[in-house]
Amino acid sequence: MTTDVRVLKRSEWDHWYGRLELAFGGVLETREERELFRELTEVDRSIGVWDGDECVGTAGAFSFRLSVPGGGFVPAAGVTMVSVAATHRRRGVLTSMMRRQLDDVREWGEPLAVLTASEPAIYGRFGYGVATHQLGLDIDSSRVRIAAPVGTDDIRLRFVPVADAAEVCERIYRLTIGSRPGMPARTPGWERLPLLDPPSEREGASPMQCVLAERDGEVVGFVRFHNKPEWSSSGPNGSITVRHLDALDPAAYAALWRFVFDIDLTSTVHSGNRPVDDPLLGLVSDIRRCGVRVRDSLHVRLVDVGAALATRTYQAPVDVVFEVADAFCPWNEGRWRLTGDAKGASCERTGEAPDLALSVRELGAAYLGGVSLSSLAGAGRVRELRDGALAAASLAFGSDPAPWLPHGF
The missing domain is CATH 3.40.630.30 (Gcn5-related N-acetyltransferase (GNAT))
Known part of the structure; x- marks a missing residue:
């Protein structure tokens, strides 16, 4: 299949959004809903997959500032309006959009991408972890x-x-x-x-x-x-x-x-x-x-591991070396040393021996403090390589109160 993945033009919005509505069942939104999302759509951060004159895939990214542990706010791409036409499923359309989008988010200098999922099993393979529940x-x-x-x-x-x-x-x-x-x-x-x-x-x-x-x-x-x-x-x-x-x-x-x-x-x-x-x-x-x-709520993807981990604070002192796997965004792979406390943090590349081994998906799940590294280790998704490292890091990553996404997007 020959398709074209490209940034949306404002003149294409009606067709693009109509394909999104069709992919979600074909029930048209009210004029008020449609007009609001027309205004909120950032076309230069939205992409479509085109098969000739037909849009067969849609995805957008709002410009968000997301609250993180410690009370600060971090730039985040709010991934939204993701759909694939029923006629083009299982042909790599979604993967091509996720590839383009995460490359773009990295170029924009935003350390996080976040989304809510219509089907939660979809996005783990792209490095998203379930970070909040409702x-x-x-x-x-x-x-x-x-x-x-x-x-x-x-x-x-x-x-x-x-x-x-x-x-x-x-x-x-x-x-x-x-x-x-x-x-x-x-x-x-x-x-x-x-x-x-x-x-x-x-x-x-x-x-x-x-x-x-x-x-x-x-x-x-x-x-x-x-x-x-x-x-x-x-x-x-x-x-x-x-x-x-x-x-x-x-x-x-x-x-x-x-x-x-x-x-x-x-x-x-x-x-x-x-x-x-x-x-x-x-x-x-x-x-x-x-x-x-x-149920699951916000899914978090660390687009830049070092920047993301350095832009939040930690409720207990932490000094840990992560061995990070990230097949979809290989620029994140390797060893990262995180040091931080309630006042601030830094996260840099290192050649030191790792203390914990995990994928970027687990880091995304733990990032907002609502899912503990210890619970992920209990599920076999985090490996402790130095005695005591897991308990210390899990405590540091936690948040009180629990994280929460109050509305979708």
Whole structure:
């Protein structure tokens, strides 16, 4: 097969995006969704694979700054809109796009590439590791109660139209993004993403509603949600789906969760994306009735091992030599000495004897501190070559709190 892999032209966007929609089932997005992603697409960082006049593969890369352990932000390519036409599967189209894209990311000087995967088994062969996870919850709110901390009753709650509350909700997000690794700093335009509310994604529920939490007239939290009224022969059996909930302190956080648990005519609260160490788990009276499930979220790829490991900090002193395997990006292969602590780090090439052997995929998984090197060693994916090196490095790489990706891209 003869195909052409090249950078997208703005005039080709409609055809390119239409091929993406077709690859994901052919259900067209709303005009609002489509226009937003037209504006957010960085065409000079997007590529297509062309077979004659037909686009048979798509991939893009947003310009992100991602929060990392220590509270800093690292430039990262947010890999997105990846698709291969059903007529051209298993012909090397995806591999050709991943090759071009990672070469480009390296040339741009960005040490990380990150993505969320429609199918998590796909990207490991390109060096991506699952670095964050998310909780899904299906809570029996008729039986589960919130143990509210002191100050919860001082919080005032009020309904505000979603659009009217957008600016203050975005301010809350900006104040919280440094609190966890894995959160992207939103550039202009991205504040519109959480406001998208296509009817096709409501599953019969109401349009998105918003409630603000206030203390002394100052907004300290918010929740955006859908209400789905349902009735059975025994009475009301509605449900609440939480889209976004955040707050600046424990009392406001508890007040918002207590509110959604107590909405009249409902008995279930659904939430599809919460941190794995969400404080909600410490507020509920019965975790068994919360239907907790875990799935992969952000996949991380170290494009430049030395630069990536040097741009975060470490919660304990570390001095370790990695033997890194990276068949897809061979410039990363070899031995790297990482030294660092909570103040900073350096990572340089070395000829010293290695302490740990692993692939770049494991480094990506451990990078944000949510997956331990020890757990990866337990799965046979990291080998300890010097006694004690694994425990020390695993401790240093950790993060408290756990990393979290609050929204897709």
